[in-house]
Amino acid sequence: MDYQNILSVIKENILYLTINRPEKLNALNKATLAELADAIAIANNTPEILAVLLTGAGEKAFVAGADISEFSSFGSSEGEALAREGQEKVFNAIENSSKPFLAAVNGFALGGGLELAMACHIRVVSSFAKLGLPEVTLGLIPGYGGTQRLTQLVGKGRAFEMIATADMITAERAVEIGLANHAVPAGDLLTKAEEILTKIKQRAPLAIASAIKATNAVHHDQASGLELEINEFGKCFDTADFKEGVAAFLQKRKAVFTGK
Template sequence: MSYNNILSETANGITTITINRPSKLNALNRETIDELHNAFAKADSDTDTRVIIITGSGEKAFVAGADISEFAHFEVAEGAALARIGQEQLFDFVENLGTPVIAAINGFALGGGLELAMAAHFRIASDNARMGLPEVSLGVIPGYGGTQRLPQLVGKGRAMEMIMTAGMIDATVALDYGLINHLVPQDELITLAEKLASKIMRNSPVAIAVAIGAVNAGFKDGVNGYEAEIEAFGNCFGTDDFTEGTTAFLEKRKANFKGA
């Protein structure tokens, strides 16, 4: 499949999706969101893909925000629809994928860019990265999950400060906050992402997908995360990967997981 605004490449079990609008600092417009949804869906259904890496092209930006020119003249109903459709199509979609998603933040991750990174299952960043949710400086609030995911990751107080000041934090502060897991020089960012992906790929794809669902369950209203874990744990016992994993352990050999 060809895309206008992104690149997608699969090699050695990893699909790397690169947002490729460098002249716009990789800002998200509706077409890019559509393309990202399609690329993530394709990678998730591809049996050759075990991990997805999402990053931005160039050295300046992961995603510097949403393309404001597309919605500057929207009215109330249009604004609500923009957020709802975007969340369902991309941000919630990514968070709930069974295939692990690593965000490799290679520069500015602002507004919708930070929201996309937060929808990934975890984040790493280069030392030039800058992150923030500047929406209140435009008279609006984060609309792609930022008011929900940021407090989950950094705590309510820090999230409130970041949102209300509309300021940016650098990668060192993001690491201290727990917003990112690792910080490296820019030229080592994708190498680290691939190294982490290789560690993930040693393990059961089925168990990883189930674990993602169980972790996410604890953040959903009306869902008992512990009960979700118990049910998910039990379901693992009916998989071929469980049989292979336990047999390999008892036989003192490396497991050969098939993802079933």
């Protein structure tokens, strides 16, 4: 696919995805979501890619929401289809990817933008970022997993307050309540993101994929999540990376993982 709304570059085994609509504060329209879905599928199917860094172009916004003009005339069936397709092809696809996704939030992350960041496995925010779910001001609720993921991250009471008041919170508050992993000065945002992903990409890729699957399962049912963890733990023993990791530990050297 020839991308018009996102930039895609692979550097040192990290796929850098940048939503590139700064004149629209990187708002998510149908075309942008389709391009993201394509890029996510490529990341999952490209062994060279070990992690994904997702950010927005410009200094003002990560993603300032969805493109309201595209759905202003929708009825209930069209609205449901919009949410279902977006969740399946982009937001759930990110959360369930075998590759770790890190959102580098460089400004406003509102509505669908915050939902996009929450779908990622790690969130690093610039110190001047503002985060919120303002959908109720439009007579809507979050439709791309926001009600579920925000509750999982910060708890029911805080999530409902953010959704029902539509208030934005600061980067510092986001870290305080567990919505973001780190808040850093704007100039250090990509450096911090790369620092984290550089550590992750040195680890065993198949083990990382298993860890993603197991940590995601905790949100559904603890009993089944524990069973899944046991199964994924067992699978790791059959990988070449496990053999290499143990050998490197015993030989007091750095492991060289191959993702096999």
